[in-house]
Amino acid sequence: MVFVAPSASIIGDVNSVSVVSRTNIQDNALVHVAKSNLSGKVLPTIIGDNVTVVHSAILHGCTVEDDAFVGMGATLLDSVVVEKHAMVAAGALVWGGNPAKFLRKLTDEEVAFIAQSAANYTNLAQVHAAENAKSFDEIELEKVLRKKFDHHDEDYDSMIGIVRETPPELVLPDNILPDKASKST
Numbered sequence: 108m109v110f111v112a113p114s115a116s117i118i119g120d121v122n123s124v125s126v127v128s129r130t131n132i133q134d135n136a137l138v139h140v141a142k143s144n145l146s147g148k149v150l151p152t153i154i155g156d157n158v159t160v161v162h163s164a165i166l167h168g169c170t171v172e173d174d175a176f177v178g179m180g181a182t183l184l185d186s187v188v189v190e191k192h193a194m195v196a197a198g199a200l201v202w203g204g205n206p207a208k209f210l211r212k213l214t215d216e217e218v219a220f221i222a223q224s225a226a227n228y229t230n231l232a233q234v235h236a237a238e239n240a241k242s243f244d245e246i247e248l249e250k251v252l253r254k255k256f257d258h259h260d261e262d263y264d265s266m267i268g269i270v271r272e273t274p275p276e277l278v279l280p281d282n283i284l285p286d287k288a289s290k291s292t
């Protein structure tokens with residue numbers, strides 16, 4: 108399952124986009140392809156398994172291998188390859204022919220975080236898919252059931268040991284309300 112946020116865009120207008128399973132593309136991210144470039148290469152965009160593409164990232168004619176993480180607002184341009192277990196920093200600009208600076212290997216904890224992030228969004232995608240698959244009648248039935256079971260019965264509550272506090276009555280001082288006698292004069 109793949110999670111694509113409602114405000115994310117995947118545009119395969121002049122070439123192909125491939126997204127493998129358990130990948131998530133978050134809000135305002137843009138995935139696009141390249142038809143042609145200076146090198147004359149045809150550049151699809153390929154996103155591997157267990158990849159997290161975070162908010163407002165731009166991927167254009169590039170490859171992101173399995174278990175990678177693309178940070179907020181990062182931009183990956185034509186021919187870029189993000190390798191397995193790599194993390195692209197937020198706001199980074201990675202362009203072909205001039206690779207990003209290697210800082211360090213990811214820790215085991217960071218690799219686990221990338222996998223967990225992908226799993227979390229895969230689960231969210233399943234919830235969204237189930238909700239969006241409901242018919243109008245199912246949605247209306249759920250509304251009725253929520254209203255029915257939202258009612259709080261004092262006898263039932265007391266049998267199962269729930270005590271609901273009743274809000275105190277609102278008592279206003281006498282001088283707050285206008286005097287009825289002064290209104291009639």
